[in-house]
Amino acid sequence: AAGVIQSPRHLIKEKRETATLKCYPIPRHDTVYWYQQGPGQDPQFLISFYEKMQSDKGSIPDRFSAQQFSDYHSELNMSSLELGDSALYFCASSPRQGSYEQYFGPGTRLTVT
């Protein structure tokens, strides 16, 4: 069965650079969630999209932005990177109706040096 795809899987950036993370949800899933998991931390909700519209916003810094495209893939854009942005970034998808759970991608490990 198809799973959530995230790219890249690993990314190394320097402070003050920008990064773009991509998420391709499971086919026919119209809802995408982004989570950030710092070292030794639990995943923290950043932002979600339903039908290409931002739906809910969590602890996402103003330096970050995200969008969902017509093919339902989503991109998380991160600017002016800081050392504290080093984390594992998960994307999860679900169908809007009829599903209790979210299906997580493998994550993108971002390291800021």
Add this chain to the structure above:
Amino acid sequence: AQTVTQSQPEMSVQEAETVTLSCTYDTSESDYYLFWYKQPPSRQMILVIRQEAYKQQNATENRFSVNFQKAAKSFSLKISDSQLGDAAMYFCAYRSVFTTSGTYKYIFGTGTRLKVLA
């Protein structure tokens, strides 16, 4: 706002033995979903088991079962016949049934690291 608490940062269990991981939560909602996720060293988040709050019957998935105590707001995970492959970080998560935003974010606990001893 809802919160999820896992008070055991780390647990150990002997292979083939049984272990119980604790999770408590706080909510004013009457209906919701609860989940246990496993995160092995690969860091992939894998769903272990889920429980709908309106169901009194505890969920079971093979060697994994939960003890759901709604009044006490407790949701513990029992792993029977522990295997080396069960070693991982386990996260308890909460999800509302109703939403005003249109989507349903998860609220995670801080996790319990389970070590399985051969």
